[in-house]
Amino acid sequence: MLEQVSTLAPAKAAGDDIILDVAAACCRFDVSAPALSRLFSHEPRRILRAVESVSFTVRRGTTFSIVGESGCGKSTLARMVVGLQRPTEGRLSFRDIRRADGTIGPPRVQMIFQDPYASLNPRWRVGDIIAEPIRELKLRSGEAAVQQRVGDLLEVVGLSRTDASRYPHAFSGGQRQRISIARALATEADFLVCDEPTSALDVSVQAQILNLMVRLQKEFGLTYLFISHNLSVVRHMSDELAIMYLGRFVEAGPAEQVFTRPQHPYTRLLLDTIPDVERPNRERRPMSGEVPSPINPPAGCTFNPRCAQAADRCRVERPELRQLGGVSVSCHFA
Numbered sequence: 001m002l003e004q005v006s007t008l009a010p011a012k013a014a015g016d017d018i019i020l021d022v023a024a025a026c027c028r029f030d031v032s033a034p035a036l037s038r039l040f041s042h043e044p045r046r047i048l049r050a051v052e053s054v055s056f057t058v059r060r061g062t063t064f065s066i067v068g069e070s071g072c073g074k075s076t077l078a079r080m081v082v083g084l085q086r087p088t089e090g091r092l093s094f095r096d097i098r099r100a101d102g103t104i105g106p107p108r109v110q111m112i113f114q115d116p117y118a119s120l121n122p123r124w125r126v127g128d129i130i131a132e133p134i135r136e137l138k139l140r141s142g143e144a145a146v147q148q149r150v151g152d153l154l155e156v157v158g159l160s161r162t163d164a165s166r167y168p169h170a171f172s173g174g175q176r177q178r179i180s181i182a183r184a185l186a187t188e189a190d191f192l193v194c195d196e197p198t199s200a201l202d203v204s205v206q207a208q209i210l211n212l213m214v215r216l217q218k219e220f221g222l223t224y225l226f227i228s229h230n231l232s233v234v235r236h237m238s239d240e241l242a243i244m245y246l247g248r249f250v251e252a253g254p255a256e257q258v259f260t261r262p263q264h265p266y267t268r269l270l271l272d273t274i275p276d277v278e279r280p281n282r283e284r285r286p287m288s289g290e291v292p293s294p295i296n297p298p299a300g301c302t303f304n305p306r307c308a309q310a311a312d313r314c315r316v317e318r319p320e321l322r323q324l325g326g327v328s329v330s331c332h333f334a
């Protein structure tokens, strides 16, 4: 379950670099037909394994990115981290941190969603959207201080103070994502879970939002858990990178190492899908086949039906994640 580790020893907690510790987290959904209809059809229970035994830690002030195809369990994992989804097994725990004002406590966690059109209340002015958490959490005393903070936040994310009086529909997708970020910062968040924050935006706007996020991370010491289906999006902002396939991490480690020396065949295929401006004519293998069903995953290595290197062993024995030169990989032949 999601828990906040209490502050028993402030000095120790503040000295610890790890902000999030995820240990063997699983999320399984029971997607069986109703009991009565199963009784007549003799259909067995159907359990969908969205996330299976995922373990990782995130260090404060860094970006941990999780990349994988649609349906591999990224959003479910993100929802577990923010507490919107309970793990069915395993544990997710935030460690206490020391803030700039000297206080020690659990990090404030916020989520930035993919769709900046759906995540902002269309009936509220932007100023009220950003002011709400400031008032709710009593982070400023007096309305003048709240309004001052709203204006400052709008400027921090590259908007203007006068935008506070406008409604979300008057903004472009990129501007709305800036408003979502300002709202997250309004809570004085330390940890942002960003679930595909740029995938609904044009490519040029994507780069602007990513640059903004990198700047804010440096300025405010933010920690990001960044979810994407697109490796090229996370390339320049990740410290750690995990590649997820059918609910499990298949490769994880320092981002640069995973990018430059990928060891899992799935990581290599994902990298092949990225256009390379320096080698535009390089041979690019398309990703073949579909992601199997998480209700009935293949035996052995779950990637084996799509893997060109698969051997008999891969069809019967599931490879464990093992350490290989600083990176964890689950492939019999890595």
Ligand SMILES: Nc1ncnc2c1ncn2[C@@H]1O[C@H](COP(=O)(O)OP(=O)(O)OP(=O)(O)O)[C@@H](O)[C@H]1O
Residues within 6 Å of the ligand: 029, 031, 048, 049, 050, 068, 069, 070, 071, 072, 073, 074, 075, 076, 077, 229, 294
């Ligand atoms: N509440 C739920 N009940 C049943 N199944 C669910 C539920 N939430 C997610 N799933 C299933 O869990 C699996 C993983 O879904 P998830 O949304 O986490 O994947 P994803 O990698 O984020 O995909 P996408 O990028 O398309 O959002 C999918 O098969 C999905 O259908």
